[in-house]
Amino acid sequence: MFLAAFTSSGPREVPLDATLLSRLMQKDVSAFEQLYDRHSRLVYGLVLRILQQASTSEEVVQDVFLQLWRNADQYDSSRGPFVPWLCTMARNRALDHLRLKSERQRRREDQPEELPSVVVAPDYEKALDEKRRAERVRALMASLTPQQKKAIELAYFEGLSHSEIAATLKEPLGTVKSWIRNGLLRLKEGLQATT
Amino acid sequence: MKNCDQFRELIEAYALGALDPEDRAALEAHLAAGCPDCAKAVEEARWLVCQLAYTAPEATPSDMLKGRLMQTVRAEAQSERKPRMLPTKNAIPSWLWVGVAALLVFSVYSAWTTRRLQNEIREANERAATLGIEHGRVLEQLADAKREAMIMMDPTSRKIALWGEHAHPETLEAKWHSQLGVCIVGDKVPMPSANHVLQVWFIPKKEGAKPMPSAMVRPDANGKLMLYVSAPPESMDDTKAIAITEEPAGGSGWPTMPILWSGKVT
Numbered sequence: 001m002f003l004a005a006f007t008s009s010g011p012r013e014v015p016l017d018a019t020l021l022s023r024l025m026q027k028d029v030s031a032f033e034q035l036y037d038r039h040s041r042l043v044y045g046l047v048l049r050i051l052q053q054a055s056t057s058e059e060v061v062q063d064v065f066l067q068l069w070r071n072a073d074q075y076d077s078s079r080g081p082f083v084p085w086l087c088t089m090a091r092n093r094a095l096d097h098l099r100l101k102s103e104r105q106r107r108r109e110d111q112p113e114e115l116p117s118v119v120v121a122p123d124y125e126k127a128l129d130e131k132r133r134a135e136r137v138r139a140l141m142a143s144l145t146p147q148q149k150k151a152i153e154l155a156y157f158e159g160l161s162h163s164e165i166a167a168t169l170k171e172p173l174g175t176v177k178s179w180i181r182n183g184l185l186r187l188k189e190g191l192q193a194t195t
Numbered sequence: 196m197k198n199c200d201q202f203r204e205l206i207e208a209y210a211l212g213a214l215d216p217e218d219r220a221a222l223e224a225h226l227a228a229g230c231p232d233c234a235k236a237v238e239e240a241r242w243l244v245c246q247l248a249y250t251a252p253e254a255t256p257s258d259m260l261k262g263r264l265m266q267t268v269r270a271e272a273q274s275e276r277k278p279r280m281l282p283t284k285n286a287i288p289s290w291l292w293v294g295v296a297a298l299l300v301f302s303v304y305s306a307w308t309t310r311r312l313q314n315e316i317r318e319a320n321e322r323a324a325t326l327g328i329e330h331g332r333v334l335e336q337l338a339d340a341k342r343e344a345m346i347m348m349d350p351t352s353r354k355i356a357l358w359g360e361h362a363h364p365e366t367l368e369a370k371w372h373s374q375l376g377v378c379i380v381g382d383k384v385p386m387p388s389a390n391h392v393l394q395v396w397f398i399p400k401k402e403g404a405k406p407m408p409s410a411m412v413r414p415d416a417n418g419k420l421m422l423y424v425s426a427p428p429e430s431m432d433d434t435k436a437i438a439i440t441e442e443p444a445g446g447s448g449w450p451t452m453p454i455l456w457s458g459k460v461t
Contacts, residue, residue: 005424049251058260078435084245091248095212134249141250155213155249156430162208163215177208180208181214182208188243 017082024072032069039083040065043090050094050157060097064090083130095159098192140190148183151176199225202233210240339423346423347372347376355437357381357456367420367439367456371431377424378436384414387441393420394442396450397428398457400435411446434460 017038023031042065048057066077066088075085141149147169154160156169166176202225208214209222226234226343346352347370357379359365364412387393395409407428413421426433438457441452
């Protein structure tokens with residue numbers, strides 16, 4: 001039960017998201033608007049952190065929520081909570097945009113849109129409201145070494161691989177691997193301890 | 196060949212998307228082989244990585260973004276609602292029923308029109324055939340009239356007076372043209388009995404030869420008689436006389452009634 005501190009939503013919110021999603025599958029515009037009002041700040045903040053440009057970030061957020069509107073039936077609420085799935089979709093879309101911009105990887109325009117698989121909550125997971133969860137994760141990240149934090153952020157927000165991070169930081173590959181792994185394990189242990 | 200513990204060291208980086216291609220391919224092959232412990236570890240690592248989204252500072256998108264989204268969503272909801280409602284109310288859209296009805300009406304009208312046109316064509320053909328026959332008859336009559344006129348006016352035609360017998364004192368006149376035939380005319384000719392006609396006979400000179408039956412005619416309502424005989428005997432010189440009797444309609448092969456008019460061919 002050590003990860004109870006970062007469940008996707010509280011006991012009241014999980015069924016509410018699920019209820020809204022159920023209505024969304026029936027093309028309920030009101031349900032869509034409530035989901036947008038509830039989660040758009042988190043999604044937009046994530047995308048803006050990755051792309052660093054407001055107008056482009058709004059385009060990506062628009063794509064993400066339109067995908068949600070059009071493909072809500074692809075989300076299986078019984079397998080996992082909604083917010084991690086939504087954030088994964090937003091991150092993937094933003095990183096695609098970033099890679100397209102940098103011409104490292106061009107995504108064909110006619111390529112079918114792929115939605116992420118559901119992020120399954122661990123057995124030990126407990127509900128926690130979003131605000132407390134965000135505070136806890138930020139606090140734990142702040143407790144990592146600067147190198148660990150930097151390496152994880154380069155991977156998560158810029159989509160860089162071990163080798164690319166090593167090249168960017170001008171550090172040995174093995175060192176970068178250790179920073180990332182140890183940082184994430186420390187984050188995990190911190191969340192367990194919170195629970 | 197890596198063992199399971201070695202793969203476990205890659206799992207967090209894999210969930211983060213930070214593995215280089217070779218490591219990622221090796222781990223995915225291991226997962227595809229069906230290692231349940233590593234698969235569970237990947238799910239937990241993905242969950243952990245998802246929490247990193249909270250490290251990004253929250254930001255508020257513009258109201259314009261929400262406005263654009265809601266406008267698009269409302270438009271799509273409206274367009275999706277229409278086709279969803281139609282099948283529940285009526286499997287076939289109303290415009291299709293109208294089309295089918297129009298097609299049926301058109302088909303019936305076409306069949307009726309076709310039948311009417313066929314009838315009209317048939318009647319027109321019948322009228323044309325009748326007119327053709329009539330035309331032929333008129334042409335024939337015209338030709339006969341021309342021949343009759345030529346026979347009557349040609350000075351080479353031999354004139355034969357047909358004297359009446361008994362109750363028929365009126366005199367008829369025949370003219371015989373060696374090429375065109377014989378023409379017989381008369382006025383105030385008594386009408387033969389019902390179902391009877393006046394029949395012309397050519398009486399040969401040869402002893403014992405029987406009379407040659409020829410054309411039949413009934414005078415008109417005014418008693419005017421005009422008869423053209425297109426095929427008289429070949430030689431006038433072999434004919435003794437021309438006679439007319441009253442015979443049953445359709446004529447006779449042998450005179451059955453007394454001679455009403457007769458005249459010698461001279």
